[in-house]
Amino acid sequence: MSLESDIGCLRCLPLFQEMPASRLKLVALMGERLQFEPGAVLISPQERLEGVYVILEGEVEISQPRETGDERRFVKDTGSITGDVSLLSDKPFIATVSAKSQVLALRIPKDLFFELLNTVPEFSLAVCRDLAGRVHRLASVLLREHETI
């Protein structure tokens, strides 16, 4: 897998769509390109999170054990950024993220993530957009639940 294909993957993500090519290259080059076997754990709530993950290929599963005993699971697929909320709020990640299939991920280490936020305006804007989108979805879900009750 070459850099070009990574950049191609990144470009497909809505998160990075508006980033200029040179910055996209920067993110792709700076991040660590990691390979996970199916079942391997990317993030666990016990460990302190040391970076955010951008899933380039494959699917990851987010699972959260509940008090009732059963687990709540949902699958996130290619193109999402994971761990940013936890890093930005300095709170532990609330669930376990594991690879469901063969996963190729780009890990942006914590310090690099903050450096990118600080120095590459396009990157910070992209993360903000992504976050805002998620907050919006969350809010609408909550409101709809409220309405139904």
Place this chain on the structure above:
Amino acid sequence: MESNLFRYIWQKSRAEQVVVLLIILVSIPFSWASFDVPKRIVNDAIQGGAFKNGKTTATLMDFTLHLPSWLGGASYKISEGFQVGQYGLLLGLSIYFLLLVLINGAFKYIINLRKGILGERMLRRMRYDLFSQLMRFRPEEIRAVKPAEVASMIKDEVEPIGGFVGDAFIQPVFLLSQALTALVFIMAQSFWLGSIALLIVLAQAIIIPILRREQLRLGRERQIASRQLAGRIGEIVDAGPMIQGHGATAYVQSDIAGRLGRLFDIRYALYKRKFAVKFLNNLLAQITPFFFYAIGGYFALQGRLDIGQLVAVIAAYRDLPPPIKELIDWDQQRNDVTIKYDQVIQQFNTDETLVLDEENGVKPLPVKGEVRLEAVQMLDNRGQPLLTPLSFSLTRPGLVAVIGPQGGGKDVLGRILGRQATSYTGRVLIDGEPLAGMSVERASHIMGYSGDEPEIIAGTIRDNILLPLRRRRPDLKDGGPVAAPEHRRFVEAIRSGNSPFPFEADWTDYAGVGVADAAELAARIHELLDVFGCTHEVYELGLGGKVMRPVSAQAVERIIAARRVVAAELARIKQGDLIEPFVLDRYNRNAPIIENLIFGTRTTTRFDSATLLFEPYAHSILKAEALIEPLAEMGARIVATVVEIFAGLPQGHALFERYSFGASFEFERLNELADVLAKHDMRNPLDQETECDLVALALGYIEPKHRLNLIDVRLERRILRARESFRKHLPADAAEDVDFYDPDKVMAGASVRDNLMFGRIGYGVPDAARKVGEIVLQALSRSGLDEALYRLGLDTESGIRGRFLPVRLRQAIPLVQALVKAPQIAVLDISALLAISDEPREVVARLCGYCAGTTLFLLAGDANLVGEVPLRVVFHGATGTVEANGTPDAANDRALRFESTGRENSGRMEARS
């Protein structure tokens, strides 16, 4: 210290001064004789005075000892002498004169040498005394002094005093004797000429010091101004980065400029004075010969003075002004250094100094006892309370938690208990003995304190941890015969009143802290670091430590064994791709090209990638494999990419450093290279510098890290071929520069980690570094190397204020320092450590367990972390509240005499008055 300089000098160097004085006295007759001989040469030998009345020979070398008339006036003839003619007499007297010149020169040499040594000894003593005095200051006073000012006082300002010491008594005697000899000699030849000389000398001696008074005042001003300048520069340097950050450099520069201007003005005034005085002095000195020629010539013409006498007088006068001038200089110097001495001594004489040492050794406290605080209160210099009156007591051994935010009464109480603050009122009693009255030595044995401002001095971690134990005076008796240089060092130290104990000796007080030897002490340190949860950090530091030659055969064997264990472990957990090992005939994709090329540790800078192309041997190898061009081309592509992706980012950006290519390339240099390449005409070869830099960039390239897709199998194969020929043809003189990789050999100069991995961590494996770290540690402990690794870790250099250490260790070292000496009372501020600890509760529990027999004052910010503690002092600002956990008898002092409100409920007491 003695406030009068002359008394100080006389007290400390009487014997030596007297010896030099005696030598001077002995030298006077010779000096006299050397004045006398020229007269005889002229009168007797040249003018033939000895051959009057028809004598054809004169007696030479007759020597008669005359007793002075008050002893009877008898004379003894010692030598008859022998008869010589006029030429013989001339030659004989001239040789005699030469001899006297040599003798006088030898005397001068001996006197100057002795004076110099005397001065240096006194200087050494004075500096040592000043430094010792500083060590006796109260802690607050030490903190209040400006380091740069004190250093400049001890180092520079006393320097002229030291130079003066040798001259203090000797110089005036010596010079006066010289001047008087000359003067009396002139007097003896002619009373009138002598009187004139005397008159002018007196005029010099009276007028010039008066003129110099202003000069002295200016000198004093200069000293103070330049000391303040040193202090100010010291302050600014301390705050340097902050000042830069706020862009206040110009402002600060103008402050310094102003001070320099002030110094200039003082010196300018000084120079004007100095040269005016010099002019007058020279004038007076040179007027005298005028009188000699005029009046002396007149006498000679009249026949009242013979020519020989006149020549001798003028010759003698040549020797008169210099001593007088020097005498005046001496007086000037005396005033000068007296002022300097007063200035320095003022800074070092304080009313209250601490008693450093205990006379009869330190006896430990009984096992049980009591610590009592009676209305301990502290105010700052404006009268605002830092600690409102606090009273409580506890039985020893016991445990007290002192809780409060940073910067409040908690820290103040800690400093008081740790004897870092002494200006408090009220008393701290330990078994009824006031803490403030203890000697430094006794307190240091009983108390262990680690406060909110931990200090780590430059040195290894071990040096830092063992500092509190460096309190046993080394034994000077054993060890049999002493080597000559050591003996000399010892005698010289005693002569200068310095500490004779060698710094290199083992100062460690094993017995005093209850361990038998170094091994037990090491075990204790290990245990303590475990308590604070820092063992892992030490191992990590050890892994980063370098394996240095000579490596013992046993160590080699163990390292190789551990290396195999690491490889086996990796194979076992099927994580072979974590580390890509070094294999002689395989390209290591996770290592940079340079490592693949040389395939060994570079122990010197000879084969550094930055200059590899300029190294003739490496150049010839690269050339032979036709690698230079492809590498340069690679470098060019790297430059293009890097310049593209980093364009527009701030200079010196951390992102850029992260994507480094081994060599330290500035981004500007890359931009330059990009410009050069853009302008470059492909038909011409590149200039050497550019080519070298491009190759250096390529040499740092690692495909999985940089991912520019620049290395293909063909290039790999060529690099492997270059590797082989590099190895095969390595010249003999480069054998020391490279240590080739060999699975059965230790890589000297590489870190322990590299030695054990014997390969490079694979990029692209999640958390590879951490996993490898764990495996390496396991391998080490399995092959019995963990202790050695631990030792290596403790040998890590800590840097000023511990800047080279991981943050947790930086916090833990002062705590270990406080506990390693097994104090009976420990005052530990653990708030900073707990804040960065992964498992704060466990740390507190382990600490309390470790300190079971010790009275522990635990200073913490967060009460929840401390857990169940019988007695708590909780601070809000400067006011502390004593809380006992339902066990009033344990701690609560019901009879608090200093309680004014007297509100008592069994569990809670206000300790405010």
